[in-house]
Structures are given as structure tokens and as C-alpha cells.
Amino acid sequence: MGAIQLKAVEKWFGDVQVIKGVDLEIHDGEFVIFVGPSGCGKSTLLRMIGGLEETSRGEILIDGRDVTPEPPAKRGLTMVFQSYALYPHMSVRENMGFSLKTAGAPKAEIEEKVNRAAAVLKLEDYLERRPKDLSGGQRQRVAIGRSIVRDPTAFLFDEPLSNLDASLRVEMRYEIAKLHQNLASTMIYVTHDQVEAMTLADKIVVLEFGTIAQVGTPRELYERPANLFVAQFIGSPKMNVMPCATQAGEVSLAGGRGMAYSGARAATHLGIRPEHIEVGPAGDGAIDGTIDVVEYLGADCFIILDCGALGQVTVRVSGETQLAPGERVGLGFPAERVHFFDADGLAIR
Structure with missing residues (x-):
């Protein structure tokens, strides 16, 4: 299960409020994308869900359990960042299985999960290579594979394609869409690229200065914007x-x-x-x-x-x-x- 609920969550940095009482419900298996201009609070909100930022007020529930005071390790989530953060001295296989190894998982279990993730991401032929021998798209797939082996409750993506060139971004959009179809897991994805939002999301959350301007399917936001901000933010031109x-x-x-x-x-x-x-x-x-x-x-x-x-x-x-x-x-x-x-x-x- 991977249902996530935010109840009046707020985030303050000193006297500055960056998340202003957000209420949001994410259903199990949904692909939800946070979009908005720079400084709107989308990455901060994602980090609050993951436990990397403390929630100043409000509650975050995962499958009905209040995880607001819990550290990241106890939330059952996994995060894929803009930076691949792969260990350069390790092979793809070792990078993908490292978190399981440090958790003391049996070798047979690690091998099974790494092989399964590699099959999903089409990385079987690269398992013995080092990160320096991979393209940017392949490195990002390894970073995603490292998350898959942990069998998380939900995946959190923080602008994972920002470092890729245009053609690789298109390729990785396809890979992530197929990944969601195959895993049927809850995914929350932050991007400033509305093409990614429109093509990947089941539901888009448009943020404006720490508040939700509108929530809906890509079609709903495009055809029935709730306000001028959404009307001009969604759509290109x-x-x-x-x-x-x-x-x-x-x-x-x-x-x-x-x-x-x-x-x-x-x-x-x-x-x-x-x-x-x-x-x-x-x-x-x-x-x-x-x-x-x-x-x-x-x-x-x-x-x-x-x-x-x-x-x-x-x-x-x-x-x-x-x-x-x-x-x-x-x-x-x-x-x-x-x-x-x-x-x-x-x-x-």
C-alpha cells in the first residue's frame, strides 16, 4: 500500500512560511507530479513527505499512520534525486544492492532483487560496469534501480531528469512511465518541466507560493483551469x-x-x-x-x-x-x- 495524506501541513524557516497549510490526498498507485515556478515550495513539500525536512505544523500520514515525527528510515519511502550519487568504485550491481547489503540482507535475496530490478530497467548487460562507463540515462536508471530493490511504499523523485540532455529526457520519460505501469507503485515526482508533468502524471498538483493552486488530471488542468495562474502556467505556448x-x-x-x-x-x-x-x-x-x-x-x-x-x-x-x-x-x-x-x-x- 502507498496512500499518502497531508493534513494542513506547514513549513517555516524562521519567520518565513514556505508551505502554507497544504491539504492533499494521494491514492495508492497514483503517479502525482508537483509543478510550479522556482520558489513555490514543490521540492520542500516532497522533502517533508520523505522526512528530510521537518514538518512545522500539520500531519503526514502513510497508509493511515501518522509519520510526521518519524525519521526517513522509518517511513518506508525511497527518494531519487537530480544527482545520481553513485559510488564510482562500485559496479552497477554493487551500487544497486548496497542498501540491502548494509541492512544485512542475505546474498541470495540481494542478487534476486538486483536482477529483477535490472530486468525492469533493461540494465542486465551493464551490471558489471562502473558508473564512468555509463551514459547519463543509464546512470539515472541505476539510481532508480537502487530504489526499486528496497521495495518501498512509494517513490519520491526530485527533478530526476534535470541533468540530462533533451533526447535523453524523452527516453527517460518513457522509461519512468513504463516503470510505473510495471510496478503500479505510488510515485510523487517534482519537476519544473510541464511536458514531464503532462505526459507522466495521473494527477498534477500546481503549487503557487506554498499553496495549492489546483489539483487535477492533466486534461482537467489544461481544459478547465481554476484560475489565471494555472491557465498561464499549464500549456506551451x-x-x-x-x-x-x-x-x-x-x-x-x-x-x-x-x-x-x-x-x-x-x-x-x-x-x-x-x-x-x-x-x-x-x-x-x-x-x-x-x-x-x-x-x-x-x-x-x-x-x-x-x-x-x-x-x-x-x-x-x-x-x-x-x-x-x-x-x-x-x-x-x-x-x-x-x-x-x-x-x-x-x-x-
Whole structure:
């Protein structure tokens, strides 16, 4: 079992509060990812769960047991860090089995668990090599294997792919996704990379200045952000957000044309994803803009437009587009794709 619950947990460093009363429930077998900007408290929260940081207030429960005062060794968790921290003088086999050896496990048990972990991680051919003879991705797999042999209640990952280049990150994302499918263990993963979050997570926890901005599946966060912060943090390119005014069943944009509005309260901001904007002749749609830059990415193009008082707007279109800088175009906002936010930044459903 690997159910983890946080009850009003807080973390203070002197007079500075970095975790501000977080409540969270993680179910057994879930892959949960903490994301947020630098300084939001995601690594601190992970370290509190692992027992590497003391919890100032609140409770941390693992399978219903309060582990808040317990040291890391008694929590049954294992942590994979950004740094591999492998012993350079030991082979892969010795590195993976070292924690079991120091715990006094029988040699036969160590060999069985190391071989099983190596099979899961496709490391059978590297067991007798030293870390210096491995690639970055292979070293990270060894670090993960060192955790697997301990048969933990849950895995904690603290930005494990940050030291890898782009191609290895893609490869290791696949390896970690397959690992979760094979082990069906609870995994909590910290990253600043939203691509990792969107592709790996069952559930994403978006943190903002020590509080939870929203919890949900990747699809829920992308399609139904609860507030402006989540709307602009999740998604690449980020959601276009522009000031608006609502009155008498209509929303108006500076220099634009009126649109119908049926929200329950007044909206101050309109948001729309780049791929949901329709491009047409100037004078059509909600607003007009002048193309500043066309970023060609192969299958897609990002069109960045100057929309006057509304600022820059980014549109995602097919890579086959013939649009060019300097053109004046109209931008349509399909009603079912538009998001509205109030003066407090909260989504209006």
C-alpha cells in the first residue's frame, strides 16, 4: 500500500512560511507530479513527505499512520534525486544492492532483487560496469534501480531528469512511465518541466507560493483551469490572456468587436489557447492583429501577432501555413473555447 495524506501541513524557516497549510490526498498507485515556478515550495513539500525536512505544523500520514515525527528510515519511502550519487568504485550491481547489503540482507535475496530490478530497467548487460562507463540515462536508471530493490511504499523523485540532455529526457520519460505501469507503485515526482508533468502524471498538483493552486488530471488542468495562474502556467505556448469588460450580456475587448457573454459574474480577463484561435481576413472574428513573427516548427507554426492595446497574441497553426510577417489578419475566438476570469483571477464557469 502507498496512500499518502497531508493534513494542513506547514513549513517555516524562521519567520518565513514556505508551505502554507497544504491539504492533499494521494491514492495508492497514483503517479502525482508537483509543478510550479522556482520558489513555490514543490521540492520542500516532497522533502517533508520523505522526512528530510521537518514538518512545522500539520500531519503526514502513510497508509493511515501518522509519520510526521518519524525519521526517513522509518517511513518506508525511497527518494531519487537530480544527482545520481553513485559510488564510482562500485559496479552497477554493487551500487544497486548496497542498501540491502548494509541492512544485512542475505546474498541470495540481494542478487534476486538486483536482477529483477535490472530486468525492469533493461540494465542486465551493464551490471558489471562502473558508473564512468555509463551514459547519463543509464546512470539515472541505476539510481532508480537502487530504489526499486528496497521495495518501498512509494517513490519520491526530485527533478530526476534535470541533468540530462533533451533526447535523453524523452527516453527517460518513457522509461519512468513504463516503470510505473510495471510496478503500479505510488510515485510523487517534482519537476519544473510541464511536458514531464503532462505526459507522466495521473494527477498534477500546481503549487503557487506554498499553496495549492489546483489539483487535477492533466486534461482537467489544461481544459478547465481554476484560475489565471494555472491557465498561464499549464500549456506551451501559454494561454493568451487579455483584459476585457462585460456588460448587458456582451464582452468587449479594446479595439475589438463585441462577443456574447453569459457568465455568472463580471469578467475582467478573457483567455484562449493558441491552437483554438481561428485566423481569417482582417475585419472578421473578435479582434485584428498584425503578424510580427512566424516560428516554423515543422508540423506546426507559432504566429506571434501585435494586437495593439491587447498586446501580443500567439496562434498555433499548421506548418503548411503561408502567413508571413506584416500581414493584417482577423482572429476568431470560438465561444466554446474561451475562458473568462474575474477580478480575483478565478475562472468563471
